Amino acid sequence: MHELVSRLLEGDRRAAARIITLVENNGQEKEQLLSELFPHTGKAFVLGVTGSPGAGKSSLVDSLVTHYRQQSLTIGVIAVDPTSPFTGGAILGDRIRMQDHALDRGVFIRSMGTRGSLGGLARATKEAIKVLDAYGRDIILVETVGVGQSELDIMATADTTLVVLNPGTGDGIQTIKAGIMEIADIFVVNKCDRDGADKMAAEVESMLDLGHGQNPYWRPPVKKTSTIDGRGIPELVGAIIEHREFATASGDFAERRGQQLKAEVSEIVEDYLKKMLWSKVGANAEMAQLLKDASERKSDPYTIARRILEVF
Amino acid sequence: MHELVSRLLEGDRRAAARIITLVENNGQEKEQLLSELFPHTGKAFVLGVTGSPGAGKSSLVDSLVTHYRQQSLTIGVIAVDPTSPFTGGAILGDRIRMQDHALDRGVFIRSMGTRGSLGGLARATKEAIKVLDAYGRDIILVETVGVGQSELDIMATADTTLVVLNPGTGDGIQTIKAGIMEIADIFVVNKCDRDGADKMAAEVESMLDLGHGQNPYWRPPVKKTSTIDGRGIPELVGAIIEHREFATASGDFAERRGQQLKAEVSEIVEDYLKKMLWSKVGANAEMAQLLKDASERKSDPYTIARRILEVF
Numbered sequence: 079m080h081e082l083v084s085r086l087l088e089g090d091r092r093a094a095a096r097i098i099t100l101v102e103n104n105g106q107e108k109e110q111l112l113s114e115l116f117p118h119t120g121k122a123f124v125l126g127v128t129g130s131p132g133a134g135k136s137s138l139v140d141s142l143v144t145h146y147r148q149q150s151l152t153i154g155v156i157a158v159d160p161t162s163p164f165t166g167g168a169i170l171g172d173r174i175r176m177q178d179h180a181l182d183r184g185v186f187i188r189s190m191g192t193r194g195s196l197g198g199l200a201r202a203t204k205e206a207i208k209v210l211d212a213y214g215r216d217i218i219l220v221e222t223v224g225v226g227q228s229e230l231d232i233m234a235t236a237d238t239t240l241v242v243l244n245p246g247t248g249d250g251i252q253t254i255k256a257g258i259m260e261i262a263d264i265f266v267v268n269k270c271d272r273d274g275a276d277k278m279a280a281e282v283e284s285m286l287d288l289g290h291g292q293n294p295y296w297r298p299p300v301k302k303t304s305t306i307d308g309r310g311i312p313e314l315v316g317a318i319i320e321h322r323e324f325a326t327a328s329g330d331f332a333e334r335r336g337q338q339l340k341a342e343v344s345e346i347v348e349d350y351l352k353k354m355l356w357s358k359v360g361a362n363a364e365m366a367q368l369l370k371d372a373s374e375r376k377s378d379p380y381t382i383a384r385r386i387l388e389v390f
Numbered sequence: 391m392h393e394l395v396s397r398l399l400e401g402d403r404r405a406a407a408r409i410i411t412l413v414e415n416n417g418q419e420k421e422q423l424l425s426e427l428f429p430h431t432g433k434a435f436v437l438g439v440t441g442s443p444g445a446g447k448s449s450l451v452d453s454l455v456t457h458y459r460q461q462s463l464t465i466g467v468i469a470v471d472p473t474s475p476f477t478g479g480a481i482l483g484d485r486i487r488m489q490d491h492a493l494d495r496g497v498f499i500r501s502m503g504t505r506g507s508l509g510g511l512a513r514a515t516k517e518a519i520k521v522l523d524a525y526g527r528d529i530i531l532v533e534t535v536g537v538g539q540s541e542l543d544i545m546a547t548a549d550t551t552l553v554v555l556n557p558g559t560g561d562g563i564q565t566i567k568a569g570i571m572e573i574a575d576i577f578v579v580n581k582c583d584r585d586g587a588d589k590m591a592a593e594v595e596s597m598l599d600l601g602h603g604q605n606p607y608w609r610p611p612v613k614k615t616s617t618i619d620g621r622g623i624p625e626l627v628g629a630i631i632e633h634r635e636f637a638t639a640s641g642d643f644a645e646r647r648g649q650q651l652k653a654e655v656s657e658i659v660e661d662y663l664k665k666m667l668w669s670k671v672g673a674n675a676e677m678a679q680l681l682k683d684a685s686e687r688k689s690d691p692y693t694i695a696r697r698i699l700e701v702f
Contacts, residue, residue, distance in 0.1 A: 109692050116690030130442070336685035343684040346695035348664055351702075355663060356656075372655040373648035378428030380421050383658035390663075 080107065083114045086213055091186065094213045098188055101205045104198070112205060118212040120335070122154070125318065126236030127221045128261070133244040134268040137305035139221050143179055145315055146217055153179075154210035154218040155187045158203050158232060186210060200231035201345070207235060233261050235338055237331055238321045240314075242266045243282070245274035259285065262298045263321050266314060270302035296324055358390055365389050392419065395426045398525055403498065406525045410500055413517045416510070424517060430524040432647070434466070437630065438548025439533045440573070445556040446580040449617035451533050455491055457627055458529055465491075466522035466530040467499045470515050470544060498522060512543035513657070519547060545573050547650055549643055550633045552626075554578045555594070557586035571597065574610045575633050578626060582614035608636055670702055677701050 082100075085093035097115075101108050125142075127135050136157070143153050179185040188210075190203050203220065210218050222232050233239050241262035267279045279300045286297055299317045303310035325331045359365040365386050372382045394412075397405035409427075413420050437454075441447050448469070455465050491497040500522075502515050515532065522530050534544050545551050553574035579591045591612045598609055611629045615622035637643045671677040677698050684694045 113690045113692045116692075120687065339687065339691060340681055340685045343681060343691045343695050343698070344668075346691055347667065347698050347702075348660075350695060350699050351663055351667060352660055355659065369652055369655060373652045375432065375651065378425045379651060379655045379658055380425045380428075383655050383662060386655070386659050387662050390659075 079114055080110055083111060083212075086115070086209070087118060089214060091183065094186060094209055095188070097209050098206045101209065102190065102202045108205075112208065115208055115212040119208045120211065122207075122211040122215050122218045123322065124207055124211075124218045124220060124235060124237045126233045126239040127219060127242060128223075128233055128239065129242030129266075129268075130223070130244065133242045134305060135221050135223070135242050138240075138242055138266065138268055138303065139219050140179075141303070141305045141308060141311050142219060142315070143185055145311055147179070147182065147184055150184075151216040152214065153185045154207075154213070154215035155185065156203060156206050156210070156218065156220045157187070157189045158199065158220065158222040186213070186215065203232050204235050204342070230261060234334075234341075237325065237334070238263045238318055240264050240266050240318075242268050243278055244269055245272050245278040263296065263325075264298055264314070264317050265300040267300060267302045269304060270310060271304045271306060275302055293330070295328060296321070296330075355390060359386065362389060391426055392422055395423060395524075398427070398521070399430060401526060403495065406498060406521055407500070409521050410518045413521065414502065414514045420517075424520065427520055427524040431520045432523065434519075434523040434527050434530045435634065436519055436523075436530045436532060436547060436549045438545045438551040439531060439554060440535075440545055440551065441554030441578075441580075442535070442556065445554045446617060447533050447535070447554050450552075450554055450578065450580055450615065451531050452491075453615070453617045453620060453623050454531060454627070455497055457623055459491075459494065459496055462496075463528040464526065465497045466519075466525070466527035467497065468515060468518050468522070468530065468532045469499070469501045470511065470532065470534040498525070498527065515544050516547050516654070542573060546646075546653075549637065549646070550575045550630055552576050552578050552630075554580050555590055556581055557584050557590040575608065575637075576610050576626070576629050577612040579612060579614045581616060582622060583616045583618060587614055605642070607640060608633070608642075667702060671698065674701060 082093045082097050086097060097111055100111060127139055127142075129135050139155060139157075143155065146153055179187065188206060190199060190206060203222075207218055207220065220232060220236060239261050241264070243265060245267060265279075265282050267275050267282070269275070279302055282300045286300075299320075301310055301314045301317055303314055305311075322331075325334075359369065368382050368386050368389075371377060372379060394405045394409050398409060409423055412423060439447050439451055439454075451467060451469075455467065458465055491499065500518060502511060502518060515534075519530055519532065532544060532548060551573050553576070555577060557579060577591075577594050579587050579594070581587070591614055594612045598612075611632075613622055613626045613629055615626055617623075634643075637646075671681065680694050680698050680701075683689060684691060688694075
């Protein structure tokens with residue numbers, strides 16, 4: 079067993095941080111580490127938190143962490159920050175966020191940045207979840223901005239997904255249109271001290287009345303919270319427990335996790351195959367020439383693609 | 391040659407619509423159609439317009455279309471709407487948008503919805519651009535919501551990309567953080583009649599001062615527009631021309647388009663390969679069993695993936 083894995087399983091915080099970094103950087107040891115971790119995963123409850131920028135996701139995550147810590151549960155927080163490599167936002171985020179929990183060993187906080195490739199972010203995040211799971215965290219909160227493809231991918235890993243809405247930004251129907259209706263297990267109208275909170279909650283309810291939502295047996299509750307005075311947080315936690323109980327009883331959790339594992343294997347197989355393909359293209363003059371032909375419009379992409387595959 | 395392609399090249403509007411539908415639905419004829427179209431593409435100027443929901447992208451596109459039509463240029467508009475299949479937003483969008491141009495044969499408008507898969511949207515959009523290019527449109531405007539992975543993919547196809555910002559929503563720095571700094575060739579502060587427009591423009595300028603932006607030789611200009619009274623539209627059009635001239639002279643256009651074609655071929659090759667893989671997994675009992683093992687946690691994903699690939 080890799081030394082870092084044994085240290086992780088003994089609860090070594092620095093081993094957890096180190097493994098996530100190695101995984102994020104796609105290091106050589108990544109496969110070995112994740113293979114060895116795997117048998118120790120599957121125990122943590124993964125709570126996804128998503129919504130548009132400025133909806134107050136970070137403060138909400140903060141409030142939830144405080145709540146769970148009062149119950150002595152150990153927490154992992156993964157803040158997915160698709161910030162450009164230029165702004166260095168992910169690193170900054172680590173420092174300025176969650177100051178209240180910075181000294182609490184029961185809270186492990188990690189920001190995941192893109193480092194150039196948005197595509198790799200979803201994968202790295204899923205793997206970081208596994209690391210914190212094996213590390214023994216009871217609850218892992220995953221916070222993502224927006225609802226792009228990679229965020230949807232990430233949210234598919236969550237056992238329960240909160241979609242956070244911000245009244246008074248005109249977020250309402252526009253945001254809901256952008257494909258998040260289907261991923262929400264619970265809607266949170268945050269900043270409920272503001273004007274428009276009731277209206278927004280009512281709008282979401284009426285969309286749900288129209289039959290939207292992903293699961294015919296689970297109507298996502300709409301919860302109003304304020305992270306300023308903590309209003310609504312216990313009710314939100316109650317709703318999370320209810321969803322968890324529903325999903326456990328109905329077999330949805332097991333089903334979702336099984337599907338996730340299948341998807342993960344498929345992804346890895348495809349990655350291996352792609353790597354084989356492109357290392358061959360790199361080494362093969364004919365294939366490289368065909369790619370060059372493509373960029374010079376010497377033939378149409380489909381014809382060139384078929385020729386490359388013939389050579390492969 | 392496919393009958394639809396000859397009709398398209400003769401300027402048949404219905405052929406254009408039909409081909410886009412066939413391409414979007416991944417129909418059997420798709421490859422033949424796109425191969426035959428290809429030699430007739432590469433002439434249109436592709437203008438990308440992106441920004442957060444509510445930034446006023448549609449109205450801006452409207453204003454630009456009006457402007458270009460006064461110069462007798464023919465226009466294609468592709469509105470990428472990642473609306474869920476449930477809300478049917480894309481279809482609705484077709485009907486309620488751009489009413490001023492509905493009867494103008496010089497304007498071809500098409501909304502692209504996700505139909506279940508966000509991943510396929512970027513591909514279908516790029517292909518629709520090719521269809522309208524071969525159809526002979528002078529300018530193709532591609533409007534997307536947000537800056538998820540698929541939107542970034544789409545914007546990589548544009549010759550010039552406008553990032554539209556909305557003052558007064560607190561959009562400012564938060565939106566800019568979300569990875570769009572690098573894709574903007576021109577920033578548009580829309581709704582400049584509102585409070586906060588100057589402040590937002592100044593914020594963007596100071597981020598640019600800090601050295602952000604994708605190209606060391608092109609500093610994205612920040613243009614203020616109002617689609618209510620048309621203020622700033624001619625200046626914006628001027629900036630678009632300037633960027634076009636810069637990118638043509640510097641070789642950026644040729645380079646960008648060459649890279650795009652290469653990327654496209656790579657995507658197609660990978661798709662072919664994946665199809666081969668999964669049709670084999672479907673037909674092979676051993677591989678199917680391995681996938682089932684994965685969902686039942688019988689072994690770790692990496693080990694199972696490697697075994698599947700060995701069988702393949």
